[in-house]
Amino acid sequence: MAKLRIAVVDDHPLMRDGVEHTLAQEADFEVVGRGGSAQEAIDIARAQSPDLMLLDVNMPGGGINAAKEIGTTQPTVRLLFLTVSERMEDVTAALEAGVRGYVLKGIGGPDLVRTVRSVAAGETYITPDFAARLLAAPATRSKDAPEPLEALTVREEQILREVSLGLTNKEIAKKLDLSEKTIKHYMSGVLHKLSARNRVEAIVASRRLKGGSG
Numbered sequence: 001m002a003k004l005r006i007a008v009v010d011d012h013p014l015m016r017d018g019v020e021h022t023l024a025q026e027a028d029f030e031v032v033g034r035g036g037s038a039q040e041a042i043d044i045a046r047a048q049s050p051d052l053m054l055l056d057v058n059m060p061g062g063g064i065n066a067a068k069e070i071g072t073t074q075p076t077v078r079l080l081f082l083t084v085s086e087r088m089e090d091v092t093a094a095l096e097a098g099v100r101g102y103v104l105k106g107i108g109g110p111d112l113v114r115t116v117r118s119v120a121a122g123e124t125y126i127t128p129d130f131a132a133r134l135l136a137a138p139a140t141r142s143k144d145a146p147e148p149l150e151a152l153t154v155r156e157e158q159i160l161r162e163v164s165l166g167l168t169n170k171e172i173a174k175k176l177d178l179s180e181k182t183i184k185h186y187m188s189g190v191l192h193k194l195s196a197r198n199r200v201e202a203i204v205a206s207r208r209l210k211g212g213s214g
Helices: 013-024 038-048 063-073 088-096 109-120 128-135 154-164 169-176 180-193 199-211
Strands: 004-009 029-035 052-055 078-083 101-104
Touching: 004 013, 004 038, 004 109, 013 029, 013 109, 029 038, 038 052, 038 063, 052 063, 052 109, 063 078, 063 088, 078 109, 088 101, 088 128, 088 199, 101 109, 128 154, 154 169, 154 180, 154 199, 169 180, 180 199
Parallel strands: 004 029, 004 052, 052 078, 078 101
Antiparallel strands: none
């Protein structure tokens, strides 16, 4: 089985070494690049084209800037932010830059490994607390201005709420006693109605629509 090729970019050597050590315990993981700045992240993405790269928001040159550049020039590299930043502005900027995951550095080793596997498999993962906060913006809808959220069915709204808690399609299917194929069908409808490309964009879109922005 081919190994999952991972790059770790963090300007704190001790943190970077710890993450590498955690990932190295997995037989099917291989760390192929390491760095400590936005430019090094861009260079690694170009030279190594890893399957997945872990980045920090706060690093020389800016993690968001690195994500934007890598997303444009090396779109096959899946990006996962591992950071201390709890600023919702950073979460939103990261998602808009195409980042597939956003988790805090307090995450445990096993959870980090699960998140890496999830993002590598094509899932988009955001710390549940952030997802809930993105959804929690107060509604200021105008009765005369229907919005995309109103087009969602009750079941689609229910599934979007479960997604906001960080559940995968398989977990949602089990919880709601539906097939995983059915959940995928409903999620396709949610993404289409909210003009979102992935699960987290759907959460961000719903938050913005509820907030009356745009």
